[in-house]
Structure formats: C-alpha cells, structure tokens
Amino acid sequence: MPPDSNVENRLRASLQAAADRQSELETQMSQPDIVSDHLKMQRLGREYSRISVLVRLRDDFDAVREEIADAETILDEESDLEMLNMARDIITDQRQRYDQLIQEIQIALIPRDETDDADAVLEIRAGTGGEEAGLFANELFRMYQRFAENHGWKTSVLSLNDTGIGGIKEVVFEIEGEGAYPRLKHESGTHRVQRVPQTESQGRIHTSAATVAVLPKAEDIDIQIDEKDLKIDIFHAGGHGGQNVNKVATAVRITHEPSGIVAQCQNERSQLQNKMQAMDILRARLWDMELRRRASEEAANRKAQVGSGDRSEKIRTYNFPQSRVTDHRINLTSHNLPKILDGEIDEFVDALLHEEQTRKIQAASSS
Secondary structure (H helix, E strand, O other): OOHHHHHHHHHHHHHHHHHHHHHHHHHHOOOHHHHHHHHHHHHHHHHHHHHHHHHHHHHHHHHHHHHHHHHHHHHHHOOOOOHHHHHHHHHHHHHHHHHHHHHHHHHOOOOOOOOOOEEEEEEEEOOOOOOHHHHHHHHHHHHHHHHHHOOOEEEEEEEEEEEOOOOOEEEEEEEOOOOOOHHHHHHHHHEEEOOOOOOOOOOOOOEEEEEEEEOOOOOOOOOOOOOHHEEEEEEOOOOOOOHHHHHOOEEEEEOOOOOOOOEEEEEOOHHHHHHHHHHHHHHHHHHHHHHHHHHHHHHHHHHHHHOOOOOOEEEEEEEEOOOOEEEEEEEEEOHHHHHHOOOOOOOHHHHHHHHHHHHHHHHHHHH
C-alpha cells in the first residue's frame, strides 16, 4: 500500500461522512413537507447528486484496496510462478488506480462554491484600440458562442451595442448549461490582440484590447432585490436596426440606487421582455459584487484564486502574426490561434481549473 496512511485515513473519514450524509438526505427527501417544496427539493437533489459521486468513489477505493490486499496475500502464500506474476501485475495496475482515485477524491472533496451550479452571464466590452478593439470584442463574442455550442450549451443575448461596421461596443449574453460558470469564470480580465489592422497601410502591428467579465447568473433564491430600490427608465431603442427600431419606446434601463449599478436592455420588441432581461443582468451584477466583497474579506479564498481576479488584469494575448495565444497567469501558450478563436479554448479552461483545484487541495491539506 502507498505509504502516506495519514492522507488515506483523512480521506476515508471524509468519504464515510459523505455516506452518512447521503442516508440523511434520503430520509429528508422522503418527507412530505420537503417533497412539496420545490426549492428545497432542488437544493437537496443537487447535494444528493454531489454526495453520490463521493459514495461511488468510496466504493471504488475500497474495491481497489481489497484487490491489492488479496494480491499481496498471494505473494506471501503462493509459490506458483504464474500466480506470483499475476499477483504482481494486479498490484502494479491497482496501485496506479489507487493513485488516480486519491486525486479524484481530493478534487471531489474540495468545498463547493455556491456558484458551482450557476449559469454564466458574460459581458464583453471593447477597450483601447478604437474600431480594431470593437472588431476584436466581436471575435471574442463569437469564440465564446462557439465554445458553448461545442459543449451543448445554450446562449442568448441579453444586450448588444454594436458599432455598425462589424464590431461591438458591448455585449451581454447568457450561457446556460451544466458547468457553464465554473468552467468560464477564469475568463474574466483584459484580453489583448496584436495584429495588423486592415486599415494599416504600412503593415505595422497594433495592439488593442477588450475586457471580459464572467458573472454567475443569479436566481431569485440567490439574491433578493427590493422594488423600492429600483429606478426604471423607458426610452427609445437606438442602433443600426433601421427606422422601426426608434418608433416605440421599449428599451429599459434599471438603476439599483443603493449600489449605483445600472442594467439596460433594448434587444427585444417588447418592453416587458427587455425589463426581464435587464433584471437578469442586474441580479448577476449584484450577486457578483456580493461574492467579490466576500472574497476580499477571506484570505483563504484569495489564495485559491487564479490571478488577482481584477478585471483590469491582462490575462491573455492573441498574437496574429505568430498565430500565438498566451495566458499570462499560467504561462500557457498555444500556436493554433484560428482554432482558439473558433471556440476550442478547452486547453486553457482545463489548465486554469486544474491550477485552481491544485491550490485548493494544497490549502485543504495545510489547514
């Protein structure tokens, strides 16, 4: 058996606690008052699903340990060469599986954030660089749309302000799907592009930027908003949609007066639809503000983050002349820029998640 029995004992104790909690959940979820409460059942159901993963890992872990113990018994008691070789092969294979399970269990035991089940709301804004920044912002928008499509997730635009020449000033859109926010949350920050603009006659490379903010979509159970705190303005939509876009006042701007946060939407023809979407944006921004406030107060949380979390932080550079994309937080570089812009960003997303998980495991081990 691997030598670190302290790690094994600690993990087995946590797995047993998960199995005990599973039994408690089964009892609770069978009670009539819980069954009739949709929100409670939803919360308990999510917890039960997560606990079930741990219980399965416990069963796999016990099975591997038993296989190793049986094979070690054969080594001690048998003299047949074929049996001894078979036992050695089993031990080699099962110890590899043992190490894999230790890692899987450590990841599964990482305390979950309350945003782990949230959908994502992304805000992309053109930064420095004029028209070129707007074009790049639109390319980032398409990149995340394609990434969502690759994962079978649904995207819907909540607010869009375009430049009329193929670029965007700002877009706010939702990505709905399992794991959307946890997988995308590290995309927040400043994305920089280096390339020769089409309007550049002397072939000089220009640098432009766009900012990305990834927010967890807030449900009513996450954050409550008092209607008395809202100032709602209705105005005529503007944009490049032709004359009809300005005929009826359907655009909605909502100001949350205590925080000063403003959300607006003018995409839909219906004033009610625009109000609903503006409220979704407002909830996401308010919840994100609250989560950031908590994180700033908890040193342990800050240590578990990748980068500073500051949206002004330059996180990634897209260099067109060399077809190179570099994430500066983890020093990861890809030389396949076209595929990256076509939504194939899993290499970066997975590496950032792995970095976060490693830090959290180290923090848990030292606590």
